[in-house]
Amino acid sequence: MTVTGRPQHIVTRFAPSPTGRLHIGHAWSALMAHDAARACGGTFRLRIEDIDGARSREEHVAGIVEDMAWLGIGWDGDLVRQSERLPLYQSALDRLKAMGLAYPCFCTRAEIAAEVAASASAPHGPDGALYPGTCRALPEQARGERMAAEPHAWRIDMAKAVALTGPLHWMDEARGQMAADPLSAGDVVLARKDAPTSYHLAATVDDADMGVNFVLRGEDLLAATGIHRLLQALLGLPTPLYRHHPLLAGPDGKRLAKRTGGIALAELRAAGADPLALARDLRAGVFPVGISLAGA
Ligand code: GLU
Numbered sequence: 411m412t413v414t415g416r417p418q419h420i421v422t423r424f425a426p427s428p429t430g431r432l433h434i435g436h437a438w439s440a441l442m443a444h445d446a447a448r449a450c451g452g453t454f455r456l457r458i459e460d461i462d463g464a465r466s467r468e469e470h471v472a473g474i475v476e477d478m479a480w481l482g483i484g485w486d487g488d489l490v491r492q493s494e495r496l497p498l499y500q501s502a503l504d505r506l507k508a509m510g511l512a513y514p515c516f517c518t519r520a521e522i523a524a525e526v527a528a529s530a531s532a533p534h535g536p537d538g539a540l541y542p543g544t545c546r547a548l549p550e551q552a553r554g555e556r557m558a559a560e561p562h563a564w565r566i567d568m569a570k571a572v573a574l575t576g577p578l579h580w581m582d583e584a585r586g587q588m589a590a591d592p593l594s595a596g597d598v599v600l601a602r603k604d605a606p607t608s609y610h611l612a613a614t615v616d617d618a619d620m621g622v623n624f625v626l627r628g629e630d631l632l633a634a635t636g637i638h639r640l641l642q643a644l645l646g647l648p649t650p651l652y653r654h655h656p657l658l659a660g661p662d663g664k665r666l667a668k669r670t671g672g673i674a675l676a677e678l679r680a681a682g683a684d685p686l687a688l689a690r691d692l693r694a695g696v697f698p699v700g701i702s703l704a705g706a
Contacts, residue, residue, distance in 0.1 A: 416583070416651060417623040420452030424485075425613065425627075427459040428470035430668025432477045432675050434701055435628070435658040438692045442655060443626040444483045445693065455620055456485035460493045461605045461612055477675040480685045490620065492612050499607035502615045502645055503564060503600055511571050511644065512600055514553060514562040515545040533596065536633040540596030541565065564601040568593055575643040580635060583624075583653040590636035598637055614638045618647035629654040630665075661700035673701065 422443040426436060447454035456478065460466035471491075478485070492499075506512045517525075526532040526539040533540045546567060548556070556562070571592070578590040592598075599608045617625060617638075625635075632654050642649050658666045666673055678688065691697070 416446070416450070418450075420447050420450055420624045421455065421621045422447045422452065422624045422626055423455040423457050423617070423620065423622050424483075425457040425459050425616075426474055427462065427465075428467055428474060429462065429465040430470060431473055431677075433666050433668065433670065433673045434675070434678075434692070434698060435666040435673075437477070437481055437675055437688070438658065438697075439626065439628060439655060440478065440483055441481070441689060441692055443624075444485075446624060446626060447486075452624075453486045453621075454484075455487060455490060455622065457490040457616060457620070458492065459609065459612070460491055461496075461602075461607055461609070463493075463605060466493070473676060477679075480675065480679055481689050482685065483689075490616065492607075492616065495612075495616065495619075496606050498619060499601075499612050499615055502611055502641075503607065505645060506566065506600060507564070509574075509644065511567050511574070512564045513546055513548075513567060513597075514557050515541070515565045515597075515599070516556055516560050516562050517541075517544055535594045535596055537595070541598075543597060546597060561603045563599050563603045565597040566600050568595070568597050571640060571644060575640060578636075578639050578643055580639045580649055581651050582635075583651055585654070588632075588635070590639040591633070592636045592640040595633060595637050610634060610637050610641065614641040614645070614647065617650060618642070618645075623648070623650045625650045625652045627652075627654060628657050630657060656706070657704040658697065658701050659704040659706075663704075665704050666701070673698075 424440040424443050426432060444454045458471055458474065460471065503512065522541060525542045525544060529542065532542060579587050580590060582588050598610055600611045601607050635652055639649060660666055660670050660673060
């Protein structure tokens, strides 16, 4: 694969989870995706990633819409909400099940942690210890009985999936060709116990369904992109061009998080900040006092 440049009609998106207030880092990310589309007459979509019923809140959806309006970032088409698209994810999961690549997992977080702690050589990936594979080895009969009686997630059999697709690559506009390494993430969850999908499955299916061909997002999702590339290959979906931007850090040098005080757009708005000046500065890579590129 060679660097092909940006698609002619760019479709980008901003895909926040409504689990907290948007902060300066979100604004920067949204502006970059928005501007990439606007610069060439492309399309910019807004997707609310609200599959986590316990943590997603309506007030945060409203906050996202207000923050976007305040910053002057308009989006095209309807606001997409993942909670309204569950059948789409279900059919993707059904396909993976039919391919023999998904298995039910009954483990609780505590059981997984105990298993990992008991093993001297538990493999670790970019996001910590990998799922030790406990439920992958369950005999068919036990699996069937437990499925009828116990809540369960669905996990991908990553080794089997990778054996099927062979080596995969994707293109990062800033980094060039990247080798996908989904094995390093282990048997990730495709559908949670408390939601009929996972971030990885929903985001991959949605990007394809919404025609997104240029994904601009934070570099904390670099490893996730390898998983999404694998799911694209398994489900026969196109692979967008990607660009992973650096993250922002606060005065303490730590990555901005939804809980970091003082940097939420709602707070800046309440304090009378000028949104046009803020957007202009962020576009120029000029960050408010105390905010800098993480790791810089
Ligand atoms: N919803 C994710 C987040 O808030 C972003 C997902 C993505 O851009 O693919 O971090």
